[in-house]
Amino acid sequence: MDRKLFIDGEWVDAIDARRIEINDPATGDRVGSSSIAGRVDVDRAVEAAKRALVPWGATHADERARMLHRAADLIEERVDAIADALTREQGKPIPDARKEILFGVTVLHYYAEEGRRLGGSIRPAARPDIRSIVTTAPVGVVGGIVPWNYPVDLYAWKVAPVLAAGCTLVVKPPHETPLAIGLVVQCFIDAGLPAGVLNDLPGTGPEVGAALAEHPGIAMISATASVPAGQSIMRAGAATLKRMSLELGGHSPFIVMDDADIEEAAAAAARRSFSNMGQICIAVNRILVAKPIHATFVEALVAETRKIELGHGVEPGVLYGPVLNESVRTRTTRHIDDAVRRGGRLVTGGTAPKGGLYDKGFFFEPALVDDVPDGALAVTEETFGPLAAIRPFANDREALAIANALPFGLAAYVYSGDLERAWSMAEQIEAGAVGVNVNDTSELQAPFGGWKMSGVGRELGREGIEAYRESKHIKLRLRSRIG
Template identity: 35%
Template sequence: MIKVLDYPMRIGGEACPAATGEWIDTAYPFTRKTWARIPRGTAVDAAAAVGAAVQAFERPDWAGLTPSARGKLLHRLADLFEARAEEFARLEVMDNGKRITEMLGQMRRIPDWYRYFAGLADKVEGAVLSNENQAVLNITRPAPLGVVVCITPWNSPLLLAAYKLAPALAAGCTVVLKPSEFTSVSSVVFADLFAEAGFPPGVVNVVTGYGDEIGAALVSDPRIAKVSFTGGDVGGRAVYKLAAEHFHEVALELGGKSPNIVFPDADLDNAANGVLAGIFAATGQTCIAGSRLLVHRDIHDDLVERIVSKSKGIRMGDPLDAATQMAPVATEAQYQKILEYIDIAKAEGATCVLGGKAGQGAECGDGLFIEPTIFTGVTNDMRIAREEVFGPILSVIPFDSEDEAITIANDTDYGLAAGLWTQDLSRAVRLSERLKTGTVWVNIYRAVSYTSPFGGIKQSGIGRENGKKAIEEFFAPKSIWFNTAPTVANPFEMT
């Protein structure tokens, strides 16, 4: 018998149930059994969280801190998180079903985000500007925006929260974090570390519930300054429209249909491994999944054979078992969606050369497993090639020339990432310039860092996270003018 634990929201430094007293069950994807409950927050809870963040932003115990002092708090937070990385990894596995080895890797890297932006906190500077009037001094100073609403998805809750919280807090903003209703536990537990690190109450608040019930209320609140959202393009579009009503600043990191492009001169074993990492790692549940494999016709059959051979050995199983190589899908709805797309691909005429069904072996238990699935004979006008599936499904599309590869790669509503596999440096440079994406990887895939800007174009979103300029996204430069002349002229006296 599993003991189901309740995980309240954190508002103003206090643990809070929903104002209605209602709860949402959270199931472990490997067993489909409830192991936790989170509050079903509503507009009342959203208003309370924003109110706490507004008060914290204006209080001297936060607003009066120097940038260096904010950096020290972030360093303490990183140390506390690092000491509990294994605990947070296990919570995320229980929430989203990802492999424990993957989540441990993420949790051990997350402190780096907070330390990086802790170091940047006192590096953002204003300027003295020249102007045509020598008697007037004009300076600029960076001013924190205010309250930021951060909305994260279910695939990597704490890592993607770090993308947002680290620069926002370094800049001096206060935050209301709303994680996915499917994966909220790790975020509410994480919230307790802020008080332990010395952050004043209300600087970071975590609320839980459904997007249309509490998320919409947060985005619509006129007291906030910015919304930072990571999720699907449908949700991003809804957030964008709501935020526009109050002219909130918005950053959106949305979906992708990223091409992994392989040329005949590539090391095919390396390319095959990169393709596997791009689509089957994380069970394909990542916005940067290399879900379209564009392969030169001369090596098509050879590369597909290598990928199929390597994929047959992928071990599905309990995500808490370190030997497991592919874990279940995170939610029941996503599981059904992936199966529907497999049927769609077959109906469109694609050839399934591997997988194509739910995982049903003893090692899968009652989990939400989908076998690693590969389709050949795909054309770029098929739905399987155009729509984000967010699962372990690879669409293989042949090409004959560089121009054709780029045309296919760019013929998409998305523009988040792309991979190039070639030993020709001039080709790599040339084509990386022509690919319409926010990130291009050459002979590698899925590399990310707190030092490197990340984001997309087209329906993959707007704005960038990570890197030096990310902190600037949470400031509004203030222009200040000083008159140094001894007198001010009467505007109605002509001289």
């Protein structure tokens, strides 16, 4: 697959004709290529989005909903082709690729209907001849920045509420994984989306991401990125006081209390640590285990981790694939080495497997390091790779202090047989979402986002569409009243 930029309703080459090759991280084989946008291309796309803004905002919510529903239906019809492209460019197995894409479909359907429910209210006024009306309007042209780890899913998280809210959009999909998104964009085209409403420009963060953040024609930025990238985006957007929705990095603690079901907690921790090879913003990074069950839990977790078999994600039965590229393996190895050097114990994994397919791709055995001391990279920096660090704790107070010690607060997990005890812990953890006896914190109708350095703003839920509407107060005086 060889794709171009999508600007003002047309597939076009970048002005400077730059392209990038996309290779399968499991085999090294060429998958396709993509045009790579530059700043001039961003200018073209923003102008197109500005021209489309007023007519799209004036389009009835029912008509906007019809197009979103139709695009979602087309994505679902083409899910096999899109999933194949996603697996070959990103590495995740086909079942995970399909799951990602189909959740994106659900998000599109959800916001199609939420757009119909946008309204206003009449508020109390200080005088009987005054009517105080509060309404909302589209915030304007939105710049979207999408990461490579869940490109289709997170594309839907941005595109669906933006379009349903009546805004137009210029998206920077990841240059590492732009191909499946190209197929998704075609679904929007085939659904009848007007020219200029959605513009799609694969490119790098330092160039295209920065151009969007700085552009005076962009009213708001919605980005899923690392903490340093989010800080850069916020600084760049400060000059024009852009509204921001930033879902940034995390460092999720997974707390296993002494009354937890050990086998259940170990299976949940392994899946949340190593699904998509740990390349998830809400992946488990720190596993905090009560001392009385520490040894038993580690034994169960090692057993679960060693069940993981790596392979090419397009092959039937493969549930775990390669990491995206060599930089992920290098960073993960650096974090392991640092933890061991500080006194931690590598209890399983932590090397690149050898032989056959493994010699061609970016494969890495999921790693567990036990007794990792505070201050190690593995427990202070987001690895974003297949590594989980284990640390015992003495009591609930210590577990809470460790969980809240970092400047991140995206997600956390608590496993306990005592719901009241777990609830108390969950209420005091400084994170945007906490899973209690469940290893996933995202829910379509609930807000998703981080505390502290893990971001500002929320996606999903009603909050996810309200972010793209600007409040307006209209105050009316009635000249006469009957009676």
